[in-house]
Amino acid sequence: MQKISCLNPISKLGLELLEQDKYQVVEENDVDALLVRSFKMHDYEMPSTLKAIGRAGAGVNNIPLEKCAEKGIVVFNTPGANANGVKELVLASLLMSSRDLLGGVNWVKSIAEESDIPQKVEKNKKQFAGPEIMGKKIGVIGLGAIGAMVANAASALGMEVLGYDPFISVEGAWGLSTEVKRAVSLDEIYTQADYISIHVPAIDATKGMLNCEAFDKMKEGVRIINLSRGELVNDDDMEIAIKNGKVAQYVTDFPNEKVAAMDNVITIPHLGASTPESEDNCAIMAVLQIKDYLENGNITNSVNYPQCSLGICQAPARLAINHQNVTNMVGQITTLLANNNINIIDMVNKSKDKWAYTLIDLESDITDDTVKKLESIEGIVKVRVIK
């Protein structure tokens, strides 16, 4: 029986895929796999039993990826599974940043007890007026699952779209509307866009990228939408840019004490993926990937180990080995198996940056003693006998 624990609420459509004769969803620490959404895991004590973490979502900056890789813990995410949910909230954000819906609605509430409301509405509505988005230019930074959908939707709404993503995938590029124009530098976006929507992960290269240097290049009165991560924006610089009128509105899905108190900021309580559809999609995808890893050793959509699969195990035995991506690992593993009279039926070895993974189907069972010998090879961090 394999044990799984959830560090955040996970949709039951996903959890229902865990067969009760094979899996137990528990609230213990010593589990085989964890399912998580935004829970911050950097100080989390990883149990020695832990083999995999399934992030039901896209961003993985809440998980210590390298620390996990060193322990042979494979971290999965669910690319694209919540992209439509976020895209729809970006569209709402674009409109809210332009038309003062929140100001207007709150004002009507504030006069709800007064008389002559229809007359007061007509007299006061001009203070909540704002421009249409059709015909305006939007810069979309990051054209992955979400950015591409935002770019296409903005184009369909009649906006001129400039997209920037130096690492765009071939699949991502094919999915973009031909109306989306390619920006070759961020400066092109900064200097031309009336609206900027950012859709990149929070990594060292992107943290704080929207700072005073970037704001200085932007058009007066630009509207900025950030449903990606709070860390992408330097909040002190944003406060100055708002005060001096450079930024007309900032919409963020990541409120903190500073931005929550700032004027001209629309703070959303991290609702981008909070739709039943996105929650179900993410949970189903995360659970299926974790199951395939635990049951067959296959890796799909990991962020710290390579994609790797031998399909469903039909052989008498299967070994899964997490190891460093250094020379002679495969040589040492296959020599050790040969020296122990174990014949290999099939094998695959893949690497991703510093880490590698080897799946081996065997003609006969492997003894605990041979597993121990494999574990003692320098560079090997985990050995699992899948079957």
Ligand SMILES: NC(=O)C1=CN([C@@H]2O[C@H](COP(=O)(O)OP(=O)(O)OC[C@H]3O[C@@H](n4cnc5c(N)ncnc54)[C@H](O)[C@@H]3O)[C@@H](O)[C@H]2O)C=CC1
């Ligand atoms: N508010 C919310 O609830 C949600 C927020 N997110 C955030 O949105 C981010 C993007 O999500 P997805 O589109 O699903 O991820 P994705 O991985 O499909 O796309 C990210 C894109 O950013 C690009 N990129 C990376 N570094 C870049 C740079 N320096 N400049 C320009 N482009 C760069 C990549 O090439 C990739 O195409 C996530 O990392 C996460 O932080 C994701 C889902 C929900």
Ligand SMILES: O=C(O)CCC(=O)C(=O)O
């Ligand atoms: O699970 C959530 O609600 C957060 C989604 C998110 O931020 C992500 O997928 O990166």
